[in-house]
Amino acid sequence: MRSVGGPMVPEHSEPIIRIRPSSGWRALRLGEIWAYRDVWLMLAARDLKLRYRQTALGVLWVVLQPLLAGLIFAVIFGHFAKLPSGERPYLLFVFAGLMGWNLFAGIVQRAGGSLVAEARLITKVYFPRVLIPCAAAASAAVDFCVSLVVMGVLIAWHGVWPGAWLWLLPPVVAVAFAGALGAGLWVAALNVRYRDFAYALPFLLQVWMYASPVVYGMELVSERWRPLFALNPMVGVIEAMRAALLGGPAPEPLSLISSVALAVLVLFSGLFFFRRVERGFAEAL
Amino acid sequence: MxxxxxxxxxxxxxxxxxxxxxxxxxxxxxxxxxxxxxxxxxxxxxxxxxxxxxxxxxxxxxxxxxxxxxxxxxxxxxxxxxxxxxxxxxxxxxxxxxxxxxxxxxxxxxxxxxxxxxxxxxxxxxxxxxxxxxxxxxxxxxxxxxxxxxxxxxxxxxxxxxxxxxxxxxxxxxxxxxxxxxxxxxxxxxxxxxxxxxxxxxxxxxxxxxxxxxxxxxxxxxxxxxxxxxxxxxxxxxxxxxxxxxxxxxxDADAQEGAVLEFDMQSGQAAGFVGLEFRGEDGAPAGAFAFGEIIELRLRVRVRETLPDYLLGFSINTPAGLVVACSNHHDALPRGELGPGTHVFVAKVAGLFLAPGEYRLTVALSSGDQLTSHHFLPDCATFRVEERSPSGRPYGSHFDNRPGLLRPPFAWRRTEET
Known part of the structure; x- marks a missing residue:
């Protein structure tokens, strides 16, 4: 008496599941991932509910965290160090930079630690493992949406209006998300294999943040070094995020192209690498 | 098809x-x-x-x-x-x-x-x-x-x-x-x-x-x-x-025979048995007991992460798989959690009147009111009850070859109807 079909099969058909050893690179099996999309949704929803239910300050915390970080940076780098921010108020300048950076770093961190955190699930039930870091990434992306609202309030307060570059926002977010998810997949898989990788990650991310134009603008970087900076995909993302939210100057095409290309590269290499090593997860956890 | x-x-x-x-x-x-x-x-x-x-x-x-x-x-x-x-x-x-x-x-x-x-x-x-x-x-x-x-x-x-x-x-x-x-x-x-x-x-x-x-x-x-x-x-x-x-x-007797046994815990295990010991009435480790002797069972448990609402139990089984008796710590100790460290649980089993022969012990440790099983060792140890009485106790006719799992003392009496 089956009224509803299963996840992998339409009603009445009998799928044949073959289990055999595999080796080397494997196909991504996107169809199976789609069939299990509810797992992704449920895991992401769980992460969000827990975050907002368990912390006493709930949503307020998600608002305060980037705002306080922005204020501290504004005082240290804007007020004391007097870093230039063009015609825009330094607080807005650094907040826009932080939004881009936090979107990336939040996803890498949360997706990166997700497999080890869900060890119990991985050893007890089968579903495409890639859904675990994807769910973690989705819940990190919600934080970005909250900070977008905060940004909206901030720019209205300062009377700054985003200009012609606003259309860049959705594609930039998509590029940042894709690149971060790809990096998160690499980190998650490496975390299972090498448990001390988790200790190195915060340090790497911090170095990376200062190598990206979060607290400073690209105009501070001399022409000689610009091509090197263009290799950092976060340069294009952050500059474009600023241009979109605070109006001009236009981001450099070279760094934008590099961001898109690297994000796509990291995402697909991450997916294939993850797929290659996921067969060993249950044993290693 | x-x-x-x-x-x-x-x-x-x-x-x-x-x-x-x-x-x-x-x-x-x-x-x-x-x-x-x-x-x-x-x-x-x-x-x-x-x-x-x-x-x-x-x-x-x-x-x-x-x-x-x-x-x-x-x-x-x-x-x-x-x-x-x-x-x-x-x-x-x-x-x-x-x-x-x-x-x-x-x-x-x-x-x-x-x-x-x-x-x-x-x-x-x-x-x-x-x-x-x-x-x-x-x-x-x-x-x-x-x-x-x-x-x-x-x-x-x-x-x-x-x-x-x-x-x-x-x-x-x-x-x-x-x-x-x-x-x-x-x-x-x-x-x-x-x-x-x-x-x-x-x-x-x-x-x-x-x-x-x-x-x-x-x-x-x-x-x-x-x-x-x-x-x-x-x-x-x-x-x-x-x-x-x-x-x-x-x-498949993988039961270890002996008075003192040690078990390995796996690396991911939150808690488990690391040792098991039988002792006789004289307090010395023993693998064989006299009929009617009080058997002391000592279970060493190592806990890595606190176990909420834990349950530790054992059963005494015949080699054919029949459970003779079982007990868990709720019988005498309070419910609650078990913190990290090595704990020793001692159970004295008296008055079983087990017939002479071989018996096996199964031990289990779970937490969360049996939601999570941490260690389950079926028939992991063997002990024997022998046809001898602890010194100074009369057990008279208990050592014949009668069938039956238990040899309780039977109080027979005969009266004449007048």
Whole structure:
């Protein structure tokens, strides 16, 4: 008496599941991932509910965290160090930079630690493992949406209006998300294999943040070094995020192209690498 | 079209080191980097490899219920994990027709902070149900578990027994063509257990689905299964006739004989038994006891992470698998949690009047009101009751060869009717 079909099969058909050893690179099996999309949704929803239910300050915390970080940076780098921010108020300048950076770093961190955190699930039930870091990434992306609202309030307060570059926002977010998810997949898989990788990650991310134009603008970087900076995909993302939210100057095409290309590269290499090593997860956890 | 549901051919699984704990399956970057120079010079460390499963072949038809039996480490869990696609085999292959549902744990994915309803949807999705399916069966699931009033509270507020019932109920309403169950039929009270058994029987006989069960409870196996598979050291020792498999299992004496036993804990285990000791009335370790002697059982437990609402128990069994007596710490010690460290539990067993012969001991440690099993060692130790009396006690006629498990003192009297 089956009224509803299963996840992998339409009603009445009998799928044949073959289990055999595999080796080397494997196909991504996107169809199976789609069939299990509810797992992704449920895991992401769980992460969000827990975050907002368990912390006493709930949503307020998600608002305060980037705002306080922005204020501290504004005082240290804007007020004391007097870093230039063009015609825009330094607080807005650094907040826009932080939004881009936090979107990336939040996803890498949360997706990166997700497999080890869900060890119990991985050893007890089968579903495409890639859904675990994807769910973690989705819940990190919600934080970005909250900070977008905060940004909206901030720019209205300062009377700054985003200009012609606003259309860049959705594609930039998509590029940042894709690149971060790809990096998160690499980190998650490496975390299972090498448990001390988790200790190195915060340090790497911090170095990376200062190598990206979060607290400073690209105009501070001399022409000689610009091509090197263009290799950092976060340069294009952050500059474009600023241009979109605070109006001009236009981001450099070279760094934008590099961001898109690297994000796509990291995402697909991450997916294939993850797929290659996921067969060993249950044993290693 | 054949009615074959499952075909397993020459399945094998090799673990690298992790099996005997010599080298964990994961390492650190530090170790990896430090081992590079050696590897460049072509000197690879010999890897510790062990086959957990080898050359396993069998077939199952639709509607059959297979009971997989074997001692701890015989490869049962590895087999189920391969068939439920959690692990890949190293060699061989398996072919399954239809949707596969695996229940290797009660309450898969349950989170204490989520409500009962949220957990049902999460667990259902993880086990392979679509949201619409769960929604359609929600009432049924909740009624089966008998937890209607707790549905919208975080499950941390309900008893762990209730969580276990809800967890099983979700899985029981999965409708896969092949259902894999690992040692989870023992949750909840006796009435709930019976409901679970009835459900499994329905699934196989009425709905014609195929079931694979692992259990150490031979009574459950006998009442549910139509076929048996006995694993011994990762290989098939017997297949087909259930009774023969159960007999073989009971004969597999991996019970260690001796007064003082030590057990290994696996690296990921939160808690487990590390030692077991029998002592006689004189306080000295002993593996054999006089008839009627008080047996002191000392269980050493190592805890790594605090166990909430733990339960430690043992049973005394005959070599044929009959439970003579059992007890758990709730009989005399308070309920509660068990903190990290090594704990020694002492149980003095008196007045059993066990007939002389050989007996086996099963020990188990679980937490969360039996929601999580940490260590289960079936028939792990053997002791003997001998035909001698502790000094100075008259036991008269107890040493003849009469049948019977117990030799209690019988107070006979004869009076004449006047």
């Amino acid at each position: 054949s009615d074959l549901a499952l075909k397993v051919e020459n399945l094998g699984k090799r673990f690298r080191g992790s099996c005997d704990g010599a080298r964990p399956a994961y390492s650190t970057l530090r170790e990896e980097v430090l081992s590079w120079p050696r590897r460049w010079r072509g000197r690879r460390e010999p890897e510790n490899e062990a086959w957990a499963l080898r050359g396993v072949s069998f077939e199952l038809r639709k509607g059959e219920v297979l009971g997989v039996v074997g001692r701890n480490g015989a490869g049962k869990s590895t087999l189920l994990k391969i068939l439920s696609r959690i692990m890949e085999p190293t060699e061989g292959e398996a072919e399954m027709r239809g949707r596969v549902g695996a229940l290797l744990e009660v309450g898969t994915g349950f989170h204490p902070e989520l409500t009962g309803r949220e957990n049902v949807f999460l667990s259902g999705a993880l086990l392979g149900m679509r949201r619409a399916e769960v929604r359609a069966r929600l009432d049924e699931i909740v009624a089966f578990a008998g937890t209607e009033d707790a549905l919208d509270r975080p499950v941390k507020h309900s008893s762990s027994g209730m969580q276990a019932r809800l967890g099983f109920a979700v899985a029981a309403h999965l409708e896969p063509e092949i259902l894999i169950i690992d040692e989870v039929l023992g949750v909840g009270d006796v009435r709930f257990q019976e409901r679970c058994l009835r459900k499994v029987r329905d699934i196989s006989s009425r709905e014609g689905r195929t079931v694979l069960i692992v259990s150490h409870q031979m009574a459950i196996m006998q009442s549910l299964c139509s076929r048996g598979l006995l694993l011994r050291g990762g290989r098939v020792a017997a297949e087909g006739d259930l009774d023969a498999c159960i007999r073989g299992y009971l004969e």
